[in-house]
Amino acid sequence: MAETRARIKGMGKAVPEKVLTNQDFEKFLDTSDEWIVQRTGMKRRHVVGDGESTGSLAIAAAKDVLAKTNTSPDELDMIVCATITPEMPYPATACFVHEALGCGDIPAFDMSAACSGFVYGLGVASQFIQSGVHKTILVIGADAMSRTSDYTDRGTCILFGDGAGAAILEATEEPGKGLSYFTLHADGSGRDLIEMPAGGSKLPASHETVDQGLHFTKMKGREVYKFAVERMQWLMKQCMEASDLTAEDVDLVVPHQVNMRIIDSASQRSGFPREKVFVNIEEYGNTSAASVPIALAEAMDAGRIQDGSTVMLVAFGAGLTWAGAMLQF
Numbered sequence: 335m336a337e338t339r340a341r342i343k344g345m346g347k348a349v350p351e352k353v354l355t356n357q358d359f360e361k362f363l364d365t366s367d368e369w370i371v372q373r374t375g376m377k378r379r380h381v382v383g384d385g386e387s388t389g390s391l392a393i394a395a396a397k398d399v400l401a402k403t404n405t406s407p408d409e410l411d412m413i414v415c416a417t418i419t420p421e422m423p424y425p426a427t428a429c430f431v432h433e434a435l436g437c438g439d440i441p442a443f444d445m446s447a448a449c450s451g452f453v454y455g456l457g458v459a460s461q462f463i464q465s466g467v468h469k470t471i472l473v474i475g476a477d478a479m480s481r482t483s484d485y486t487d488r489g490t491c492i493l494f495g496d497g498a499g500a501a502i503l504e505a506t507e508e509p510g511k512g513l514s515y516f517t518l519h520a521d522g523s524g525r526d527l528i529e530m531p532a533g534g535s536k537l538p539a540s541h542e543t544v545d546q547g548l549h550f551t552k553m554k555g556r557e558v559y560k561f562a563v564e565r566m567q568w569l570m571k572q573c574m575e576a577s578d579l580t581a582e583d584v585d586l587v588v589p590h591q592v593n594m595r596i597i598d599s600a601s602q603r604s605g606f607p608r609e610k611v612f613v614n615i616e617e618y619g620n621t622s623a624a625s626v627p628i629a630l631a632e633a634m635d636a637g638r639i640q641d642g643s644t645v646m647l648v649a650f651g652a653g654l655t656w657a658g659a660m661l662q663f
Contacts, residue, residue, distance in 0.1 A: 339512030340460035340471075340503045342661060345631035346399030348391045349380040349497040349618065354480075356492075363488050370492050375594025379495030379619030381480040389421035389430040391498035391624070392476035396431050399472070399500040399631075407435040411468035413442040414459050416451025416475045416623040418652065419482055420444060423533075431474065448528065449590050449651025450518075451475050451623030452499065453659050456647075457516040463505045474500045475623035482530055484550035493593075494551070495619035499627020515577050516659040517569070524561065527554045528652035562592055562650055566600035569648040569658035574604075577660045579644065581605035586638055590649035591615040591625045600648075612638060622651065639663055 355378050356367035370376055382391070392415055400407065413435075415428035428442035447454040452475030462468040476498035483491040506512050532548035533539055543549060566589060574580060587606055589597050594615055601611045612633045621628060626649050633639050643663040650656035 336507035338464055338466065338505050338507055339514070340463040341506040341512035343502040343504045344399050344403035345627060345634050346395045346402055346500045347498065347628045347631040348394030348398060350382045350386055352381050352383045353378050354381050359492055365488050365492065374493065375615050376492065376619045377616045380497060382478045382496045387421055388417055388419050388476050388478045389427050391478065391496065392427055392431050392474050393434040395476065395498035395500035396435060396472055396474060399502050403502050405502055407437045409470050410437055410440055410472050412440055412459065412462060412471045413437070414445060414455045414471065414473045416445045416447060416455045417477050418446055418448050418622060419477045419479060427476065447651065447655045448653055449592065449622050449625060450649045450655040450657040452626045453516065453647050453649045453657035454518055456513060456659055457518050457657065459503050460513045460516065463503060469505045471503045472500060473503055474498060475627045477622035477624050479622050482549065482551045484547055489555055490551050490553050493620045495621050497618060497621040497624040497628050499624050499631050501627060511662050514660045514662050515573060516657070517572055518657045520653050520655045522653065524654035527557050527561070527654060559596065561654060562596045563599050565650045565656040566596060566648055567603050569656060570600060570604040570646065573646050573658045573660050583644060584610065584646050585643040586633060587611045587646045587648065588626060588629050588633060591618065591629060592620050
């Protein structure tokens with residue numbers, strides 16, 4: 335009997351029209367375009383405006399991939415949305431997508447794994463397909479990080495942008511196709527390295543939490559940088575070893591767009607030349623759970639992924655979490 339795997343039928347994306355450039359930050363922060371580019375590789379980031387939100391971006395990305403793949407909402411068996419900036423604490427942002435698409439009474443839920451969220455979502459959704467429970471699943475990574483950014487904090491606000499990416503996963507029995515490997519990890523002892531302290535049940539919203547800026551993203555940059563380089567390199571090695579592949583066998587690496595220096599360092603140490611690593615950080619910055627799917631969508635649209643391509647996904651984020659996957663197209 336042929337093995338059932340989950341394969342990516344297609345990708346979609348959505349980003350706001352409003353753009354914040356490095357020059358915009360120069361107007362109200364003690365920073366410069368040169369300083370930002372040298373340390374991050376970022377030049378622009380798209381941010382939500384009036385009437386836009388994580389939900390609106392997720393819905394737009396979902397509609398984009400449905401149109402590209404000629405998939406009807408009636409064909410979907412499940413919706414998984416990875417986000418840390420949900421439409422509201424509850425209900426799930428996935429339920430807003432569910433309503434907008436006009437789906438039947440299929441399951442729809444959110445996942446919170448920060449920047450690793452989309453890869454986590456692929457791993458979870460693939461198990462429903464591999465087990466035969468479902469055949470077609472919509473997986474979304476969406477975040478509006480500008481909503482939790484402190485624009486007086488130079489160390490964090492320059493990093494983040496907003497967007498959404500979406501994938502249609504479907505069952506396949508074609509040999510050598512689909513999600514061939516994934517690995518998901520977390521280390522809760524590092525949870526305070528990247529966090530938004532208030533707004534949950536531990537520190538409900540109050541005048542005090544607002545005055546103290548506890549609803550903004552807080553990050554310990556040096557510790558995060560060290561962790562990111564180490565884990566991204568480990569993920570690349572682990573994905574190759576588990577798949578019995580070398581850097582020569584992998585056609586493209588699509589990493590979480592966190593920082594150009596981190597991406598370059600991990601890639602070089604793992605033996606991947608620059609041309610094998612897809613990067614769009616210059617345009618979007620760090621869009622958290624949307625980072626990997628937006629990059630994957632753009633790589634597919636640009637023809638960087640063809641029939642027969644082997645693609646590696648690697649990501650890490652708050653939690654601390656890290657995740658990797660190997661895809662055969």
